[in-house]
Amino acid sequence: xxxxxxxxxxxxxxxxxxxxxxxxxxxxxxxxxxxxxxxxxxxxxxxxxxxxxxxxxxxxxxxxxxxxxxxxxxxxxxxxxxxxxxxxxxxxxxxxxxxxxxxxxxxxxxxx
Amino acid sequence: xxxxxxxxxxxxxxxxxxxxxxxxxxxxxxxxxxxxxxxxxxxxxxxxxxxxxxxxxxxxxxxxxxxxxxxxxxxxxxxxxxxxxxxxxxxxxxxxxxxxxxxxxxxxxxxxx
Numbered sequence: 001x002x003x004x005x006x007x008x009x010x011x012x013x014x015x016x017x018x019x020x021x022x023x024x025x026x027x028x029x030x031x032x033x034x035x036x037x038x039x040x041x042x043x044x045x046x047x048x049x050x051x052x053x054x055x056x057x058x059x060x061x062x063x064x065x066x067x068x069x070x071x072x073x074x075x076x077x078x079x080x081x082x083x084x085x086x087x088x089x090x091x092x093x094x095x096x097x098x099x100x101x102x103x104x105x106x107x108x109x110x111x112x
Numbered sequence: 113x114x115x116x117x118x119x120x121x122x123x124x125x126x127x128x129x130x131x132x133x134x135x136x137x138x139x140x141x142x143x144x145x146x147x148x149x150x151x152x153x154x155x156x157x158x159x160x161x162x163x164x165x166x167x168x169x170x171x172x173x174x175x176x177x178x179x180x181x182x183x184x185x186x187x188x189x190x191x192x193x194x195x196x197x198x199x200x201x202x203x204x205x206x207x208x209x210x211x212x213x214x215x216x217x218x219x220x221x222x223x224x225x
Contacts, residue, residue: 043116043216046213096167100145100214104153104154
């Protein structure tokens with residue numbers, strides 16, 4: 001069962017910040033939020049992850065609300081190469097094993 | 113190469129045929145996942161290995177699907193008596209340890225005709 005919901009598509013102007021929202025209202029206390037992206041015909045690529053604190057790396061920032069029911073991925077200066085499908089994912093841990101549960105993704109188009 | 117390698121990249125199978133999809137994870141990676149991605153959908157979990165142990169196979173859709181990783185490195189996903197609904201991209205991912213970043217291969221696109 002999907003644990004995340006995302007808008008199906010978004011547009012962003014090149015050079016502007018892209019803010020991609022995700023709802024995960026049923027997330028459990030120990031489940032991490034991950035973001036991956038997938039460019040056509042390639043495998044998903046890791047972007048960032050977090051539990052409850054905001055996170056930043058060289059690719060993006062992740063803002064998680066205090067109640068952990070939603071998060072936002074921020075690409076600070078979108079480029080044409082950021083056009084991709086972005087997946088908000090919950091990592092589920094159970095009895096010595098774990099798995100990533102993907103949502104349906106947001107298709108981001110960066111416009112010149 | 114340094115990434116996860118999957119072969120073949122494309123496979124066309126006649127309905128009822130058996131297929132075997134191979135995954136070469138990054139050397140030394142302990143965790144290995146298989147996912148199925150239908151057209152226009154997000155990847156769906158199939159199974160998880162930690163070294164040679166298959167710890168979770170809850171996502172395998174039927175007993176026609178079988179995965180193995182006998183020596184804790186290369187993994188094979190086998191589908192017996194393929195059906196049209198098995199048409200999808202099959203993705204393999206590996207990570208160095210539990211909970212570290214998972215690297216995905218490019219996938220094998222299976223088309224059942």
